[in-house]
Amino acid sequence: MDRECALLLPGVCAVLAGSGSSLPDDTSLEKLLDWFTGITEAGGSLLEACPCLLKLISTVVHNAASDPGVLSFALRLTGLLAATEESFKTIQEHSVLNEVFNLQHWQEAGLWEDPCLRIGWIQGLRSMLQHPNALSFFVQSEFIDPLLQLQTDTSLFIAAAANQMLAHILLFFQPVPPAGCKGVDKKEKGDGMTPSSADYTAVVKSISGYLQESLVPKESKNVRQSLQTLKLLALLLAQAGPPLRDKLLQTVGDSLEELVTAGSSELTLPLMDVILSACSSGTDERITRLLSSMLNINKPADLIHAAAAFLRRGHHDTVHTARAVRILLLPLDIMTGQTLLGTISTADEHQFSVVEQLKSKSSCISMICVCLSNTPQITLTPPDVLPCLPVSIVTAVLSLLKICSGNSPSSSTGCSEVSRNVIGSGKVQKCALEALTSLTSSPGAKERISEVFTVLIQYLENPDSDPTVLHKSYQALLKWTSVCTDFSFITDQLRHDLVEVVKKRVCDMRWEVKDSTVEFLGHLAGVCDSIKAAAEECDASEALLGGCSTTPLLREALQDSESYVRASAISALAKTLTHRWQQGATLTEEEPEIVSRLLEILSQDSEGFPRRAVVQYFISWYSSHSPPSSSSSSSSSSLLMQSVRSVLSQGRADLDWEVKVHTLVLAELLLDEAFSGHPGYKKGSDSHHASPHAYSVVSESDLAVVVEQGVVSVLLSGLVDCDRPVALKACRLLITLRETVCPLSLGALDASAAMATVSCELPGCGWGREIIKILKMKKSDQAKEEDIADQRGLNGAEEGGDSVSVCEALRSLGLDERMEVLTQSSDHIHNSPLSLLQDILTASATHTKPGEEVIVDCY
DSSP states (O other): OOHHHHHHHHHHHHHHHHHOSOOSSTTHHHHHHHHHHHHHHTTOOHHHHOTHHHHHHHHHHHOTTOOHHHHHHHHHHHHHHTTSHHHHHHHHHTTHHHHHHOHHHHHHTTOTTSHHHHHHHHHHHHHHOSSHHHHHHHHHTTOHHHHHHGGGOSSHHHHHHHHHHHHHHHHHTOSSOOTTOOOTTOOOOOTTOOOOHHHHHHHHHHHHHHHHHHSSOSSGGGHHHHHHHHHHHHHHHHHOOHHHHHHHHHHHHHHHHHHHHHTOGGGHHHHHHHHHHHHHTOOOHHHHHHHHHHTTOSOHHHHHHHHHHHHHHTOOOHHHHHHHHHHHHHHHHHHHOOOOSOSSOTTGGGHHHHHHHHTSHHHHHHHHHHHHHHHHHHHTSOTTTOSSOHHHHHHHHHHHHHHHHTSSOOOTTSOHHHHTTTTTOHHHHHHHHHHHHHGGGSTTGGGGHHHHHHHHHHHHHOTTOOHHHHHHHHHHHHHHHHTOSOOTTOOHHHHHHHHHHHHHHTTOSSHHHHHHHHHHHHHHHHHHHHHHHHOTTOOHHHHHHTTOOSHHHHHHHTTOSSHHHHHHHHHHHHHHHHHHHHHTOOOOSHHHHHHHHHHHHHHHOSSHHHHHHHHHHHHHHHHHOOOOOSHHHHHHHHHHHHHHHHHHHHHTTOSOHHHHHHHHHHHHHHHHHHHTTSTTOOOTTOSSOOOOOTTOOOOHHHHHHHHHHTHHHHHHHHHTOSSHHHHHHHHHHHHHHHHHHSOOOGGGHHHHHHHTTOEEEEOSSTHHHHHHHHHHHHHHHHHHHHTOOOOTTTTTHHHHOEEEEHHHHHHHSOHHHHHHHHHHOTHHHHTSHHHHHHHHHHHHHHHTSTTOOOOOOOO
């Protein structure tokens, strides 16, 4: 703790102790505890550094008028102070522990009903229980029973905290933890951490008895207690060592069997968590029998959820995995009529009950969605576990999609009475499309690729498809396109349908649909480029769109009234044209018109999203363009460089900080191209500067080009920008430029002197004036030191603007000092413990003067 904080802390303690009321900023006490916790975890002693804290705790606890929030703070602070054995003994000598955690005192005072106090009591004890002495105090004070009662507190937050607390006690103080096993709070135990066997035995006995009694609900209103108990048991079994785990399983085994037999739907998933946690920590015949029972329960919905829970946990149990797979495939088998379970089915005994459950629309949709979400994982299970080929599951999902859209009646072997429940269901459609997207990696999936494309295009054509369904259809189409290397299956009709539906959807009345469509066109161009790179003979764009240019559609979308659509259209155009840029293709007639429209958006669009996209468009273009090899490609490069100058000029003056950061990224690309051949230049991706060569100096013409392009102006304006990310990026680039064009090595002095003639024009207002001020202050300081008052080149700049030497500016702007400040951000002032303490004292002083506004700036 630094000296300034140590001086202010007694005053803060006096404020809290004196008023006993909460502070204007109700998070201040949390921040104080965060600070104290940090000091403790760093090995510091709070009691030695802040002896006033004990007096604060004692005063607050005995003040009947203390606010519950302040009392909770005192309880948690006490636990934090008592977390080490030495401090625990000191606090106990002052009788503070008994005063603070005395449950009877809080109940008699009528304060126990306040949730703030109860959570403070739990968290305080939790912080303290880090050593055997604390456990002895806990047991002797008979706190275990109240803590068990808090398991069913009316506040879910408090009940969860009590749950975690009980698990912490049992796991942290395990006598012989197995290798790698740690407590809930992940703190490793050191020497002297083993509690007395009597204390730990007493805790284990009490908690075990509670688990045994509360697992099975005696009445329907006790289900919540059983739920909390199961959560605690799952947590314990997942982390307990063999002695504790065996003890727990021996205690609750009968109760678990009773719960499985009872078949309470509300407890199915938490009960599965307990059984699976027990399975993961070791094999036990009784637990294996319980798992088999859970995968054979008579309620179809519970059966489906139990099977899904088992599959998610990834257990390598062939018998139970095969059982879970069959259970999850059964509803799809019934719905679609596809033969997914083979000729011999072990799920046949549930066929009738599942069909009956599927006849209920809400149950049907819920069960089918659970099954669909597990199909990708099912197809990747070992062949000896699957009752059918993976491709059959893909076929079933496609059949389900057809049924949902009403394009295809259920097959003769399917159940029509069940199928009508999913017709038009957006929820099932979304789940099925997500499953279909994930099934691309399934063995044999490509055998159904023609049918996949057909179904997806039908969904895109369907006027009843909602925007989210259309979006997921586009995503699925892209994913399946990305894994396809042979497009011979694409018929002329399919190609025509896709082109027409895209043209229709890009003009849809709903902006979400238009946005998804232009995004699809951009992503499709990217997918096609990657396919070309992998297999040059395969032209995916030609196969899917038949040579239909998407550029006119995207140009039209640039005029859309919705900013998201305009931004997506700009990004899609960049992806569409990237391949042409990389190939150095001839400039088309429409490209200058596109550039003109983009520059118009950058200068006039009122929304930030499109303006950001414009700058990123030119970043992509500049990153992808090839050096001109002919007059045609030369015209493209000329248009690019003219546009880049305009983008830099407009982007640096934008009001959106992200636009300005993107503009700096574009400026960085220009720097990379200008100086990448220089040995001392460091690209943004380099981890460290190259060692500057003694005589390796940038030519005057290279620097002049960068200045002419407007790069230096962008960096200087960014340096004095009010947005920290902008200033930080600009400062980094200016330091890189300084180290490149005017290094301090002796061998570079002559060349640096020659480059002093390269100057940059500064405007007489705004950022130019700020730069001039900084340079004049530097000149003034040098003049005082050297008794020289010559400020030629800067006079009059504030009024009418002037030019400055680039090298002089780079050396005089104090870039390293600025970088240090910018890297720290404002947090080192406003997010500090000192600022927090000052805020508390200021707020307290203002409270004594009614009518004055309290301004709190603490983090």
